[in-house]
Amino acid sequence: MIAPPAFPSFQCAYAAVLRHVTEHYEFVNLARGNDSHEIIGASFRLIDPRQRALYLTNRPVNPVYHYAEALWYLGGMRNLDLIGHYATRRRADSRDGTTIEGSSYGARIFAPRPDGAPSAFDRALELLRAEKDSKRAYLPVFEAGDLDEIGHPDLPCLVGLQLLARDGYLHMVTYMRANDANRGMVCDVYSFTLIQEFAAAQLGLRLGDYTHHVGSMHVGVRDLARAAGVLEETAADPEAAPLFPAPVMPRNTTWTHISTVLEHEELLRTNQAQYTPTDVAGLDLPRYWQQVLLLFEAHRQIVNCPADPIDQQLLDALEPGARWQIERRWPTRVAAGEIA
Template sequence: MSRFPGLQDAYLHHLDALLRQPQFRNAPRGHRSQEVLGAAFTLDDPLRRLVTHPARRTNLVFNFAEALWYLSGRDDLALLSHYAPSVTRYSADGTRLTGTAYGPRIFRHGPDALDQWAAVAETIREDPDTKRAVIQIFEPRELLVPDNPDVACTLALQFLLREGSLHAVAYMRANDAYRGMVSDVFSFTFLQEVMARQLHVPVGTYTHVAGSLHLYRPDVPGAARLMDEDACGESPTNRMPPLPEGDNRPHVAQVLDVEAALRTGALRLDADRIDALGLPAYWAHVVALFELHRRARAAEPATDLADVLPPLYRHLMYRRFPVLETAPSALEETDAAV
């Protein structure tokens, strides 16, 4: 199995393999793709979960929105579609997602509404060497839904405490290498880190296994351009700051309350108001990202808030949302009005 320091190295390696030496070419449900079967890789440092290559323009706000959506246990479109409108095409009723919504399956699985997260944490506490700490995602009944637009791509997540560190393995029936893998690895390593902090243990390695790792034909030109471009202008580090120690889920709930107020126009924030929330610095930075997304949509000045972010976050936000750098400052607007 291939090992990489972080996601970007694994991402570029597997895109190159799919471009140069695909194992198969096919068109499931009419979508032309090229694929390899049984792809697997290990990341030595799961906090290096970001692709910072300048050609990719990673959407950090969506990455956090999706991971927090999972941790909230929600299945509604309101939050996720605000940051990625294209997800609406996977909804059968226009209001919620089924297969993509891993949160309800993690925290309220099946007719008994089993909290798999709590069960896994307790299983590890009772037997640190256990191999049974598995969260099941895919459900067989999904295949029986006619013309189902949203079948879960993830089969299961497994957590293994080994030599004092929490390792994780994600098993996927299929993974879109160009787009989906970037957000999936972000979310799954984030869940791994949340679980590790809750258990008060270090984060170990992350292993990603995909039955079908594929590249859709419309994404081939973009993948080829990414491979051809050098990484000039890349962020000096792609390692994220560590989460606070302990159970972070109360902070997640508070952040999502603030996010909803920002998304619906009920709230605007500056650095002082974010400080007043009383959140740990890590989560205050996440709130700042949501506020910057609001400002980007409104073409409002942002340098005052962007400057308080970790350099990695600021770099990715300016690349993804150039308007944040170009929106006039309050002083410039005053000067222009004179």
């Protein structure tokens, strides 16, 4: 058995997957009008799952959405209020305009069961505390009932997550039925590795490897030009380290911290509050989570103050990597001459 190829960062894995799919695709897939180039059965491993962020000029990402989606999952939510605010396209996945069923992975992993029993996540952690070498800590997402309706607008791409505690490290394996290598994979790996890091903190373990298995890995025909730009940008040094060090989630992170961040996120999202860096620094949160709230405040300004640049003090208070991403994603909202 050959292990999947290992990469020091997701940025390296992302470029390698794009190159493999675009240059060695097996099929042209026309499912539901989303023409794509596809390979069947793709896997890779990340040696340091914290290195989950992209810093590529040809693939600017939205760091606010990355944290919003991960927190939406951790909050066990189905409603659109949070996720639909940061990505309006997600509303197209809803039947009733209020909730999402299939891709609300967090509701299937983190929400308590209707009978009041603990969530799948809590049960998995309890198992790992009792049996440190267990192979059974699997968090299922895809259900047989998801196939009941042909043409359902929101079928889960995630099959499930497996947590494996070994020699003081927490490893995680993700199984996906399908993944868009240029779009969904970027967000999925970010959220799933953040969930892995959170789980490691709850168990008092160090962060181990992350492995990503995909049944259908594909790149949309509409995205081939963008993929070519990424490949050109990374061609000189495919194994180059990301431009910025990865932030480290505190090992004392608790569910209280997650709940507090979600409470403040809602105030900012609904424009009931506006925070200066000093306000955020005064909150009873580790700096890691304060930085997340600064990103949400930046987004509040982008949405509610469309004619103004993002507050310079706020930009200065962001970690360099997050600031770099904000400046590339919203260059017109940064004061002239301020992009590094």
